Amino acid sequence: MPRKPAAPAPDDSAPSAQAPARGRKRMQMADIARLAGVSASTVSRALSGSPLIPQATRERITELANSLGYRVNVGAANLRKRGVQTIGVVILGDSMQMISDPFLLSILGSVADTLDERGMSLLLTRLKADRQHVLSDLVESGQVGGLIVIGQLTLHDYLNELTRNGFPMVVWGAPLPDALYPVVGGDNAMGGYLATRHLIEKGCRRIAFFGDITHPEAGQRYLGYTRALDEAGIAMDPRLLQSFLFGDSRIREVIDGWLNQATPFDAIFASSDVTAISLMGSLNERGITVPADVKLVGYDDIALAEHVHPTLTTIRQPTGQAGRALVDLLFEALAGQPRRSIVLPASLIVRESSA
Amino acid sequence: MPRKPAAPAPDDSAPSAQAPARGRKRMQMADIARLAGVSASTVSRALSGSPLIPQATRERITELANSLGYRVNVGAANLRKRGVQTIGVVILGDSMQMISDPFLLSILGSVADTLDERGMSLLLTRLKADRQHVLSDLVESGQVGGLIVIGQLTLHDYLNELTRNGFPMVVWGAPLPDALYPVVGGDNAMGGYLATRHLIEKGCRRIAFFGDITHPEAGQRYLGYTRALDEAGIAMDPRLLQSFLFGDSRIREVIDGWLNQATPFDAIFASSDVTAISLMGSLNERGITVPADVKLVGYDDIALAEHVHPTLTTIRQPTGQAGRALVDLLFEALAGQPRRSIVLPASLIVRESSA
DNA sequence: CTGAAAGCGCTAACAG
DNA sequence: CTGTTAGCGCTTTCAG
Numbered sequence: 097m098p099r100k101p102a103a104p105a106p107d108d109s110a111p112s113a114q115a116p117a118r119g120r121k122r123m124q125m126a127d128i129a130r131l132a133g134v135s136a137s138t139v140s141r142a143l144s145g146s147p148l149i150p151q152a153t154r155e156r157i158t159e160l161a162n163s164l165g166y167r168v169n170v171g172a173a174n175l176r177k178r179g180v181q182t183i184g185v186v187i188l189g190d191s192m193q194m195i196s197d198p199f200l201l202s203i204l205g206s207v208a209d210t211l212d213e214r215g216m217s218l219l220l221t222r223l224k225a226d227r228q229h230v231l232s233d234l235v236e237s238g239q240v241g242g243l244i245v246i247g248q249l250t251l252h253d254y255l256n257e258l259t260r261n262g263f264p265m266v267v268w269g270a271p272l273p274d275a276l277y278p279v280v281g282g283d284n285a286m287g288g289y290l291a292t293r294h295l296i297e298k299g300c301r302r303i304a305f306f307g308d309i310t311h312p313e314a315g316q317r318y319l320g321y322t323r324a325l326d327e328a329g330i331a332m333d334p335r336l337l338q339s340f341l342f343g344d345s346r347i348r349e350v351i352d353g354w355l356n357q358a359t360p361f362d363a364i365f366a367s368s369d370v371t372a373i374s375l376m377g378s379l380n381e382r383g384i385t386v387p388a389d390v391k392l393v394g395y396d397d398i399a400l401a402e403h404v405h406p407t408l409t410t411i412r413q414p415t416g417q418a419g420r421a422l423v424d425l426l427f428e429a430l431a432g433q434p435r436r437s438i439v440l441p442a443s444l445i446v447r448e449s450s451a
Numbered sequence: 452m453p454r455k456p457a458a459p460a461p462d463d464s465a466p467s468a469q470a471p472a473r474g475r476k477r478m479q480m481a482d483i484a485r486l487a488g489v490s491a492s493t494v495s496r497a498l499s500g501s502p503l504i505p506q507a508t509r510e511r512i513t514e515l516a517n518s519l520g521y522r523v524n525v526g527a528a529n530l531r532k533r534g535v536q537t538i539g540v541v542i543l544g545d546s547m548q549m550i551s552d553p554f555l556l557s558i559l560g561s562v563a564d565t566l567d568e569r570g571m572s573l574l575l576t577r578l579k580a581d582r583q584h585v586l587s588d589l590v591e592s593g594q595v596g597g598l599i600v601i602g603q604l605t606l607h608d609y610l611n612e613l614t615r616n617g618f619p620m621v622v623w624g625a626p627l628p629d630a631l632y633p634v635v636g637g638d639n640a641m642g643g644y645l646a647t648r649h650l651i652e653k654g655c656r657r658i659a660f661f662g663d664i665t666h667p668e669a670g671q672r673y674l675g676y677t678r679a680l681d682e683a684g685i686a687m688d689p690r691l692l693q694s695f696l697f698g699d700s701r702i703r704e705v706i707d708g709w710l711n712q713a714t715p716f717d718a719i720f721a722s723s724d725v726t727a728i729s730l731m732g733s734l735n736e737r738g739i740t741v742p743a744d745v746k747l748v749g750y751d752d753i754a755l756a757e758h759v760h761p762t763l764t765t766i767r768q769p770t771g772q773a774g775r776a777l778v779d780l781l782f783e784a785l786a787g788q789p790r791r792s793i794v795l796p797a798s799l800i801v802r803e804s805s806a
Numbered sequence: 807c808t809g810a811a812a813g814c815g816c817t818a819a820c821a822g
Numbered sequence: 823c824t825g826t827t828a829g830c831g832c833t834t835t836c837a838g
Contacts, residue, residue, distance in 0.1 A: 122591070124831060135809045140833055148807060167592035171530050172831035175814045180526065201556055208577050217594065219537070220575040222563050236477070237522035239572065377760035404759060405732035479815060490825045495817055503823060527815035530830045
C-alpha cells in the first residue's frame with residue numbers, strides 16, 4: 097500500500113556533519129595501512145581479529161590504530177557487509193510528553209544496557225500514533241536491522257502486517273491471541289490476581305479497579321482481578337470499575353469524579369503505580385487515609401513506589417529481564433528462528449499502603 | 452593519547468541483520484530507475500527534491516518509489532555524502548539503573564522530539580563513568596555527527612579535551628568557568644534563590660539544604676540559597692546542610708540519619724524533586740507534617756510533583772526549551788559557529804508543600 | 807599468510 | 823534537464 101508522505105524531505109537546515117571544525121583530519125584505514133607498512137586488507141583483518149593474521153602483527157596494528165585514535169567507519173563497514181549493528185527502539189507515545197511512564201523507561205534502560213553488552217547500538221524514536229509508517233521506514237532505509245516496540249498495542253494490526261512482510265521485530269506488551277509478532281510481557285492476569293487476592297486477604301470486600309480495560313495489558317489484569325473476586329465469592333460491582341486511558345494526564349480529575357459518586361469502597365487496585373500515586377493524593381485530600389480507610393495496590397513497582405508515603409504495595413514487573421528477553425527474541429527473529437513469546441513473572445511486593 | 456581497549460571486538464554472536472527472513476528482496480535505487488525508465492541519478496535527484504527535475508517527473512518517481520515501499524539506504528547515502536544524520540545522546544549514569552531521574556528523561560524526550568523535527572536520528576548510549584572513551588569512539592567511528600551529553604559533569608576535564616580536539620558536542624549541566632564546551636543549563640543560582648526566598652517569606656528561619664554541593668548544579672543552587680539567607684539577615688547553620696550524592700539510591704537512609712541528629716528546622720529545600728518526595732516519606736514516618744511542621748521545596752518540577760500529597764512546591768526547569776537549546780547549540784557547533792552557552796530561566800511553582 | 811581488485815548503494819561532478 | 827562516471831571507506835573473494 098502506498099505511503100502518505102512523499103520523499104522524507106529532510107530538513108535542509110540540518111547540518112550533515114562529519115568533520116570536526118578544528119582538529120586533525122579523520123584518518124582512515126589506508127592511513128593506518130601505510131603507517132604499518134601493510135595493505136588495507138591486512139589492517140581490516142587485524143582489526144577484526146581475523147585468525148589469518150598472526151598474533152604479533154595483529155597486536156602491532158591494533159596498537160598503532162588505537163594510539164592514533166582510529167576507529168573503523170561503521171557506516172562504510174556496514175555498507176560493505178550489508179548489515180547494520182543498530183536496533184531501533186520505538187516508544188509509542190500518546191500524550192504530549194514523550195516519556196511519561198517511568199516503568200517503560202526502565203525497560204528502555206534495560207534494553208539499552210543489553211544491546212550495549214551485545215555490541216549493538218540503539219536508535220531511539222518516539223512514535224506519534226499517526227506516523228506508523230516510520231516503523232517500516234526505519235528498516236527499509238537500512239538504518240536499523242530490527243525493531244523493539246515499547247508501549248501500547250494500538251498498532252496491533254499494523255504490527256501484524258509488518259510481521260507478515262518479514263520485518264524483524266519484537267513488542268513489549270500483552271500477547272494477543274492473533275498476534276503474529278513475538279511479544280514480551282508480564283503475566284498480567286497473574287499480577288491482577290495476586291494484587292486482588294492480597295487485598296481480599298487483608299479483609300477488603302469492596303475493591304475498586306482503576307485501569308483502561310480496553311488496553312490489552314490492563315484487560316488481563318482485570319481478568320485476574322475478577323478471578324480473585326470469584327474465588328472469594330465476592331460479587332462484582334460494576335460501579336467499582338473505573339476505566340480510563342493509560343497515561344492520561346487527567347488521572348486526577350477522573351479520580352475525583354469517581355470519588356464524588358460516593359460509591360462505597362475499601363480498597364483500590366490501580367493498574368499502574370503512577371495512577372496509584374495520583375490516587376494517594378486525591379484520597380488524602382478527601383481526608384481518606386491509606387491504608388487505614390482504604391488499602392491501595394499499584395502495578396509496576398517503579399522506583400518511587402518505595403519512596404512515597406505510605407510506601408506503595410505493588411506488583412513488580414522484572415524490567416531487567418524484560419530488556420534481555422526483548423533483545424533475545426529480536427536476535428532470534430533476526431536469525432530466522434521460529435517466533436516465540438515470553439511471559440515474565442509478576443510478583444507481589446507488600447508495603448505499607450495495604451497494611 | 453592511547454585508548455585502553457584494543458579493537459572494539461564486537462560480540463561475534465551479534466547478528467548483522469539486514470534482509471528480512473521472509474518477504475520480497477530489498478529494492479534499491481537502480482530498480483526504481485529501471486521501472487521508471489530513467490537513470491539512477493534522476494531517481495536520486497527526484498527523491499531528494501532537486502529543482503533540476505521537473506515537478507511532474509519528480510512526482511511520478513516519488514510516487515512509484517513510495518508505492519513500492521522503497522526508501523533510500525541512508526548508510527550508503529551518508530557514506531557518499533560524507534556525513535551522518537545521527538546525533539549521539541549520552542546519559543551519564545552513576546547508579547545501577549541507567550535512567551534514574553525523571554527530569555533527565557524529560558530532557559531526553561525533548562531532545563528526541565527536536566531532533567526528529569530536524570530530520571535527524573538519535574543514537575542513545577548510556578555511559579558508565581569508566582568508559583569515557585566511548586564518547587570519542589562514537590564520533591571517530593562516524594556513527595554520529597555530534598554528541599549531546601546529559602548528566603553529571605564528572606567528565607569535565609575529558610569533555611574539555613574532546614572540545615579542544617574539535618569534537619562537536621553540547622552538554623546539559625552547569626556552565627563551569629573553565630568549560631570550553633557549550634553548555635545548556637538552568638539558572639541554578641536563581642532557582643536556589645527563589646526557593647529559599649519563598650520559604651523565608653513563608654516565615655521559615657531554619658531552612659535546611661539537601662544536595663551534593665560538589666556537584667556544579669547543586670553548588671549553584673546552594674549559592675542562591677545562601678544569598679537569600681544573607682539578604683534576609685539569617686545566619687547560616689552548617690548543620691542544616693546535608694550534602695549527598697545526586698541520584699544516590701540510599702537517599703532515604705541519609706535522610707533518616709540527618710533527622711536523627713535532632714537539629715531543629717522548619718523547612719527543607721531539596722535540590723531535586725526525587726529527593727523531596729523521598730523526604731516527604733521520611734518526614735511523614737516521623738510524624739512530621741508537611742507543610743504544617745516543615746515546609747518543603749523541591750527542584751525540577753517532574754510530572755509527579757503535582758501528584759504527590761501534599762503537592763510539591765518546586766523550581767521548574769523548562770525541559771522543552773532545554774531540548775531545543777541543546778540541539779540548536781549542537782547545530783551551531785556543527786556549523787563551525789563560535790561556541791556559546793545558554794542559561795534557561797528557573798521559575799518557582801508554588802504548591803501545597805510550602806503553604 | 808597477504809595484496810589486488812571488486813564492489814556494497816548511493817550521490818555529485820561532469821558532460822552532454 | 824539527464825545520463826555517465828567515479829568514487830565515499832571498508833570488507834572480501836581470489837590469487838598469489
